[in-house]
Amino acid sequence: MMSDHGIYSRERLLIPVSKPDILVNSTCYIELDTHAKREVAVVYLDGGPDKNLNCLLNRMVTERGKKKVIDSLKRSMHVDDGTAQYYLSISNGDPRAAITQFSEDLRWERQAGFA
Structure with missing residues (x-):
């Protein structure tokens, strides 16, 4: 990616997770991304928002x-x-x-x- 536009223009962005077990029993929050002007799924590794x-x-x-x-x-x-x-x-x-x-x-x- 060369710019923020490259991130925001995508329909989805796959981010590799080196330790998938950190996502087990995590809660995914649906939030409005003000930059992308759409809802996104967010996982907070240190609790919640x-x-x-x-x-x-x-x-x-x-x-x-x-x-x-x-x-x-x-x-x-x-x-x-x-x-x-x-x-x-x-x-x-x-x-x-x-x-x-x-x-x-x-x-x-x-x-x-x-x-």
């Missing part, structure tokens, strides 16, 4: 992802942050359902003569 760090990283990734979805909804629906957040919340985080509900509300307003 640092719970505080892992929770913080996942929360940061989640908040960043939610912000991107809200920004996308704002552009698609031509609305402000609050409106995009409202429709995302009533659709249980489903952007398509949020847009559908927003469209139905606009249609109702037009038919009722409010718009």
Whole structure:
């Protein structure tokens, strides 16, 4: 491998283990790799992940992802942050359902003569 890109561009990466017995009775954790932007299997040889760090990283990734979805909804629906957040919340985080509900509300307003 000549660069980090060589690692991240692979669908899978096989790493030889010189002593396979160190993996016996180990727990494999599924985590989000922020660089590869996908889930990966991780084996911690010295116990487990640092719970505080892992929770913080996942929360940061989640908040960043939610912000991107809200920004996308704002552009698609031509609305402000609050409106995009409202429709995302009533659709249980489903952007398509949020847009559908927003469209139905606009249609109702037009038919009722409010718009």
